[in-house]
Amino acid sequence: MITNLSSTKSDFQHKLSKLLAWESVSNKEVANTVDNIIANIKAKGDEALIDYSIKFDGVNASSMADLTLNATTLKTAFNNLDNKEKTALQVAADRVRIYHEKQKQVTWTYREDNGTMLGQKITPIGRVGLYVPGGKAAYPSSVLMNAIPARVAGVSELIMVVPTPNGITNPLVLAAAYLSGVDSVYTVGGAQAIAALAYGTQTIPKVDKIVGPGNIYVATAKRAVFGQVGIDMIAGPSEILIICDGKIDPDWIAMDLFSQAEHDEDAQSILLCPDAGFIAQVEASITKLLPTMNRKTIIAKALKERGALIHTKDITEAIKISNQIAPEHLELCVEDPESMLDAIKHAGAIFMGRNTCESLGDYCAGPNHVLPTSGTARFSSPLGVYDFQKKSSLIMMSDKGANTLGEIAATLADGEGLQAHAQSARYRIQKS
Amino acid sequence: MITNLSSTKSDFQHKLSKLLAWESVSNKEVANTVDNIIANIKAKGDEALIDYSIKFDGVNASSMADLTLNATTLKTAFNNLDNKEKTALQVAADRVRIYHEKQKQVTWTYREDNGTMLGQKITPIGRVGLYVPGGKAAYPSSVLMNAIPARVAGVSELIMVVPTPNGITNPLVLAAAYLSGVDSVYTVGGAQAIAALAYGTQTIPKVDKIVGPGNIYVATAKRAVFGQVGIDMIAGPSEILIICDGKIDPDWIAMDLFSQAEHDEDAQSILLCPDAGFIAQVEASITKLLPTMNRKTIIAKALKERGALIHTKDITEAIKISNQIAPEHLELCVEDPESMLDAIKHAGAIFMGRNTCESLGDYCAGPNHVLPTSGTARFSSPLGVYDFQKKSSLIMMSDKGANTLGEIAATLADGEGLQAHAQSARYRIQKS
Known part of the structure; x- marks a missing residue:
């Protein structure tokens, strides 16, 4: 036993x-199927997305309007929950939000004695795509855990995709999307939904990062579009x-x-x-x-x-x-x-x-339930607000700073044989 | 022009x-070569590593001792630099260290009114592998920029690999390794070095994360071992x-x-x-x-x-x-x-x-020079101390906390059809 x-x-x-x-099952057949789907979505956009949704999800759709849920639908899903479920979802969302607020990073700078300023600027990721599995593994808690940190980070647009096999939606998932402030929902899934988020279609705007769990096709597609967009972990x-x-x-x-x-x-x-x-x-x-x-x-x-x-x-x-x-x-x-x-x-x-x-x-x-699996906790972390923020280094040299460091940089650039690096630094050394 | x-x-x-x-050149031929190299290193360890180093780097080696640099060699490289270079490297290392110290994350916790404790524990990654290219693109500044944040994070062991084509070492690179506190250096490179770090050999211990730039073989190998170990970005x-x-x-x-x-x-x-x-x-x-x-x-x-x-x-x-x-x-x-x-x-x-x-x-x-390329600054950040630290969520429920949240969790688990989740939470509700 x-x-x-x-x-x-x-x-x-x-x-x-x-x-x-x-060993994750990454077979060539899945990879080829996914590559084809991605190429098709890139080439044909909405048209291909509709075709795949009819073929794989058995939905009845003739345009993207049939694969789009509006704000009222989400709100209604929430309002129609029984009171116990409504309260439970609300308490969970509030607690997740409060915990994640503490993860928010802020810009910092410091000034050296000679006036040089150094720092680290924090900005939110612009547009995020959230994949939510449909069917048997439709978990409203996953919606909260992925969407709320993005919202806390200040992500400007949050787009959710969720397949609806045979047209069946999960009211708890939609209620969770409403509660966590998802901006728009498309009822598409699989590799085609990932491709649509990564490259954009006529209807779905291209995002900067994709998060959320999915089956082997979704995971393979996420791996394939990594670089074009950011992705969260690929979970075992x-x-x-x-x-x-x-x-x-x-x-x-x-x-x-x-x-x-x-x-x-x-x-x-x-x-x-x-x-x-x-x-x-x-x-x-x-x-x-x-x-x-x-x-x-x-x-x-x-x-x-x-x-x-x-x-x-x-x-x-x-x-x-x-x-x-x-x-x-x-x-x-x-x-x-x-x-x-x-x-x-x-x-x-x-x-x-x-x-x-x-x-x-x-x-x-309160803490996130999206966590590193299969021993990857050796080098990675729970999903958090930090996954929806990014950093830019800040450097502003004073006259004195440029004088001192100009020579240091030039010496090191000479050592690496990079003459333009050296000259660019030497220009900044003021004759006194 | x-x-x-x-x-x-x-x-x-x-x-x-x-x-x-x-579009990064990721051709199938390179991928196949890399897959073979990785499989060979996994199967034969040191023996394969020595063979590849003879074949690809033209080195003269009969055992791993011939591909290992000891601490004295690194220190001597530093001591033998002329004073101007020594100072420049030292000033650079100190400034990089000071800036990166400010990125260090610390564990935090907070306690709710009912005594429940929540928090986020920070730990350094255990063992890190640093890839340094050999030959024409051998940059001592890259050693500082990759090694110092790892050291500041508290990584316990830092292993550097650097190929030495035809046996030629770069004294500035070795001096930088000395200055930034690298623990050991192996003169191996290419996909075989990445495989050795990811899976370990009789001589080279398996690491938890691999960082550092490299050619298309190195980049392809890093992508292939991702998941087995963490990697930094793959730069364009x-x-x-x-x-x-x-x-x-x-x-x-x-x-x-x-x-x-x-x-x-x-x-x-x-x-x-x-x-x-x-x-x-x-x-x-x-x-x-x-x-x-x-x-x-x-x-x-x-x-x-x-x-x-x-x-x-x-x-x-x-x-x-x-x-x-x-x-x-x-x-x-x-x-x-x-x-x-x-x-x-x-x-x-x-x-x-x-x-x-x-x-x-x-x-x-001071700030890092390893930065997101090709538009990936939309969703990623400079290399930093945070890349060598990871987070663990902390949850310790008080009796009252478990009472209140037990019912919330059970309600949501019921909604997702996860009976054991619900029962596990209900067990913790104290009869009063």
Whole structure:
């Protein structure tokens, strides 16, 4: 049902590596299909976009007007929610906004004694495209998590694309778009939607950056248009790593493992615990609770193929293994999580203490749920306001500054054999 | 010699688009070669690395010891520089360090009224690989600009690779490596060096992120290993855009245009100026000064193929065109550059006022010279300390916090059909 490992076994590292191994399926056929779609959208714009939407999404459309949702539609979707859902979405949006406000970077400058000014100017990205998957993986929380940081950053225009297979829209997704202040929504998806955002069509304006999750075609298209526009990360399957001291209801840990596994069959749920007895209890809870879950088939497969309960020597060793894994989600289900923080080197998000299950963070705690997967937390960060802002260096040399540095720059330029660099700097040295 | 354009002509936008068009040469043959090299390094490690270095760099090596430079070699390179070069390099390194110290991000947390703690933890990337080109494009300034921000960020290990074609090392590059605190240097290059850093060999440890410029093989290899490790941007040809009010010696502007053009034949130098008479003077300066330049062939070709002198209606229009171009380097050669700053939306670095030629910034002003090219300043930033730090979200719910948010999260999870997410949150709601 789920693999049991022990860190003391000699083949542990080997087994752990096998467990963590993940190669994204990037096959040539998908890449070729995507290349064709992109070329077609570049050449024919709206016309191709409409054709693909009819072909892939089964929608009924004769013009882009049929693939455009207006502001009233979004507002109505929100107003028609029942009160409980409306409040939940509103509370989540507000909390996400408040947390992300703290990530806002501001321009700074400083002046040196000789009057030279240096600094870093912050500007928002101009136009952002937000991809939202349609069908079974339509998550309103994703809309909030992608759109709100962009709005906080001051992005001037936010365009959402969401496919509507067979014309069916998801009211919660539209309500979330309304709440987070999306400017316009087109009901297109797949590689064709990514191409339309990257290159523009007669109707959809070309954006500067594209964010949001999608299937293999969307991911491949994002990779292909990278450079033409900015993109966020290309996510692998979602993962949770729980470090637990065993002093908690084992049902809670089982359910936390399920909450990752229920996403899809490739999702990864791992427990690190120094208490062998507790691990056995968690396994019993898994057996007991699994039959009660609607998505039990997916959960069972994910746990079997990619899950593990790992017995460690102690908590210190659990932290070491966690740093090696660099998990997307890290739960510290322990008495005193704060004392462990310094030792944690890599993790997308850290859920501290027994009250803090991952799903609170997924929806409404405030921090972003778009996080680096597959060990990429070693070098990347959660989606944030900083992903929608960019920096420009500022340099304004005073007369004295140019005099002093002119000679330094010229010397280094000479060393690199760049005569015009040197001369350009020397011109600025004032004869005194 | 150089294209003249006027913003008032009806075909101006069309001509400007053609001028700016840049497609990076990513041909399948290069991609296949690189894929083979990567597969070979993954399979055979050091052995393959030595073979490729003999084959491509013409070095004499029988073991990795022959491709390793020790600390003494670096220090000696620095000590053997003449005093003027030593001082110039030292001043540049110090200024770069001081500026980048200001980019350092720090961990923050805040506590809500009910005791819930939220925050963002900052950690440095663990191990970084720095690629430095060998041969004709061996730039010590690049070593400083890539290594110092990594050191300021607190990266624990910094590994440099630099090919030494026919065994020839560049003393300035080694001196710069010494000055910026590089931990180890391997004299390997090309796609094989990138593969070695990404996957590790018996001798070279696997890194978490690779930065630094390189030729098409290096760039293709970086793109291929992205995901396995982090990478910095993949740069296009370098560009300068000068906005000038015409109140400056035209020789200075000509030389500033040259300083970009001398990099290589694809480099782009553009002047925007509302004063037609001054544009003519700059053109005369170009004609006069070009024969005096050592790299005149490269400069002439770059100016002819990719350069332009553009007559604009006024400075306001020049700023508008600049924002459209989103230049890597932007010189504001005007009386009052500070008054223009608000209007500048996209630029890698902004060089303000007549004293501030780009080359001062390239070497020693302080800000980084690794900047977004080909219009990517619309969505990306200079290389900085932030590229060597990463963030982890922090969430620690209080009892009250978990009570309130448990219900919100569960409602939203129910809406998304994720039962385990909902149950996991509901477990945390305390019966009172």
